[in-house]
Amino acid sequence: MNPSRILGHTVAAFSLVILAQVAHAAPATSNVASTANVSYHTVAVDGVNIFYREAGPKKAPTLLLLHGFPTSSQMFRNLIPLLADRYHVIAPDYPGYGQSDMPPIDKFTYSFDNLAGLIDKFTQTVGLSRYALYVQDYGAPIGYRLAAAHPERVTAIVVQNGNAYNEGLDNEFWAPVKAYWADKTVANAAKLRPLLEIGGTKWQYTEGVRDVSRISPDAWTVDQAYLDRPGNKDIQIEMFYSYGTNPGHYPEWQAYFRKYQPPMLIAWGKNDKIFPAAGAHPYLRDLPKAELHLLDTGHFALEEDSAAIGGLMRNFLGRTLKPE
Template sequence: MNTARIAASLAFALAAAAASAAPTDVSYHTVKVDGVNIFYREAGPKDAPTVLLLHGFPTSSQMFRNLIPQLADRYHVIAPDYPGFGQSDAPAVDQFVYSFDHLANVVDKFTTLVGASKYALYVQDYGAPIGFRLAAAHPERVSAIVVQNGNAYNEGIDNEFWAPFKVYWADKTEANAAKLTPFFELGATKWQYTHGARDASRISPDAWTLDQAYMDRPGNKDIQLELFYSYGSNPAHYPEWQAYFRKHQPPMLITWGKNDKIFPAAGAAPYLRDLPQAEVHMLDTGHFALEEDGQQIGKLMRTFLGRNVK
């Protein structure tokens, strides 16, 4: 082998070694919060600004599997699974209170345990009522917010999709619950990923297959039904969250899948009433916008965070 080839081989090996140790590598951990094991994904330099990614229903931190590497060269990225989701513990409903107040309390304690004293938030679906509880309680900790199909206004749930949920919130009976249980089946899980997408063939079936596998674990549908009921507690908090927006004016990036039937486009515009400087991008996709427009959202986030998070 001549000198040029040796040099080239050495350069390739060094590059491969550097890549294997790059800060974009994701590691996987658990930490115990009040006796419950909370799983989380982590990447990026620990001394960099933190970005806390909060997932929606019926998924887990796996929804951020492609976003994390786009941010981790510059930010310390953390994405937990809530109790009852993903790889975190899922105590039975008679052993754990499945409410949004309690989930927010668990995530709050989680951030303390992992040393996230200040962070930018990414909230989607269930992540919004959890993240906004944290932000309203600890405004000094939140450096910026990215909202992707997460609601804080009545306009965002004033549509036909929410009608059976509102009936259940008003009257928690088995008959009303039965109208919601189809949302726990594979067809509905797949629908959340594919409905509103420009090209459903580009959305990996691994996403809804994994979510459904978690959903089908014994007792998990009971957990999710409790959270469906607890979601009815969130609208009462909307005025509090909106007051937080008006008072503290957190930098906000809105990347909204405009074809979403769960949280429709009507839920995005009201943020501008309280945060007129918010940056809004309505994307031609559905509920899980990261699946189809993850690269675009990642680029928007890098620019937005670069301006607002030091």
């Protein structure tokens, strides 16, 4: 037989095997967009430049992805291409995070109320009237402020290790943070500062994962570079203190869940030492139709399970969202 024909048959057979393996691993995410289709923008909101990633057809249902601490919209770099063939995806960086402006702490109020208000204005500036939310870590108290204020805008919620119940804060990690809420002193702040160093940042990415060798060191290296900017660690300490305002909003957010019953998918890294699975289950009290999936990974579940979460989202959103 012609050698080139043999090679052609071999390549074709190998390709079929690879395609079959991909289809078996993530059947709901096989039709994905390229990362080359993601665009990067900056828009001014109240004089602050907000950076955001955008992908997908603008006439499709919109997904607003809200990141956690200490990262930025870069946490969604693997997820966005899994959704952008079907949805209009937007992921902003908060002020003081990622590529957005970092106003000095004496000229900008770093609080969850203020960040939520600014992200609310951001959605209006970029023309989002309705959107599904993806919230993780800090994204939850920011996203839930938006949802409670504008329930008519929120079409669905995807929660990934984001808290709205007291049970989710009843663990060892929060003890020094709660001490700082109770007594805002330099000494109590000093106990939190190790979380802002490379060891603490790496720990957030690697603790509780199945296979550390599958976690890209780029993730914590990029985050640490932003944290190491002059003045940024003071911003993060202020945000730690502001987090103490969130539990007071829990009854309001839970009332929103009960009244409006937003469709909810909970995809939770069950080995998270910051927001353990104890914070995932209470959602079902107020949203009995919510879908709960506990994943065998840690705090930043997308680092290890972006394909699995992307598949869950495509299935859930495909059943939930109607074309705009």
